[in-house]
Amino acid sequence: MSAAMPLDPSPRRYRNVERWGPVSQAFHWLIVIGIVVMAIVGLTMTGMRTSPDKVQLYALHKSIGLTILALVALRVVWRLFAGAPPRIETIPTWQHRIATLAHFGLYVLLFAVPISGWVMNSASGFPLWWFGLLRVPAIAGKDHDLHELSEDVHELLFWALIALALVHASAAIYHHLFQRDATLERMLPRGWLRVTEDSRDV
Template sequence: MTWKNTADRWGPVSQLFHWLIVIMVLSMGTVGLVMTEMRNSPDKVQLYLLHKSFGLTLLALVTLRLLWRLFAGTPLPVAGTPRWQERIASLTHWGLYALLFAMPLTGWLLNSAAGFPLRWFGLFNLPAIAGKNHGLHELAEDAHELLFWTLIALAVLHAGAAFYHHLFQRDATLTRMLPRRWLRDPTPAEDSRNAA
């Protein structure tokens, strides 16, 4: 088994990064929406601290994923995919990367501009990337929210395209991002029975 990506599918390292990031974005998005509606309390503070720590973890994971992608390459487009779909898929991927970087960075910026310390799971402090500034804090907060909804919209488009290819085009676009053990290729005998 190769850890790197092959010409026809994403390797296990890329798959692990992909699904970890999906789970983190969904979890952080849910927590982010809940915590902003909470009344001020110690629980709200703890939730914010957890959200920030996971945001920094996401930033590290996305960086590692991008470095791995540059090292391990990418699969070739699925055979028969029109050129315009390849271009949209490529733009969507790079847009998702940009948003996955921008989200935690704007969170870091708004935290810095608010004058709050930034600790990663209570283990160590990270430096502020801006001085305390109310106007910058408000701007970064608006940008963070806008980027979140843009990320969700683009992720839904990305997932929708994968399911469209799987259900209607019946190609390997979705399955090549899934572990092989989750897939069971039918034997020729099963194929003939299904065709009958």
């Protein structure tokens, strides 16, 4: 009779360790889509005259922001549970460190932007609804000065997020086109991009 296989004491991790798994990919691209839509709606509504359409766009903008906040929180939880694929060895250490800082900055901004908007809405005294289905509690009392401050902070954080996201996307494209590594490929469904044989799932 053969000996029983020992139990693996390590936490659950990706089996396809050379790429991000489908759940992580889904979170990533849903958040990207949310940011793009939120930006388009936000920039459109600020240039509109006061009207019912503008009110509806504001409500949509807030709902998308809350959705992004929830998705980012879930992604962090999933990242802690599932882990991440190993770093690509061909990437220089200094680039890896910059990428780590950029990812950390993106996470901070992805939390800070919707939370600052939540504070702004709470300080205005207006009720906050998620797509008209769920009323979200206020996280600050009605306060004109806080509203003005949080509005400025929200706008500043938004542009910082857009700038860092563009740098992040440009770096991924640069790695794909010029360094010819799997940085971009492994955040896409298998087969969408082909770089090298070493970038395939294991």
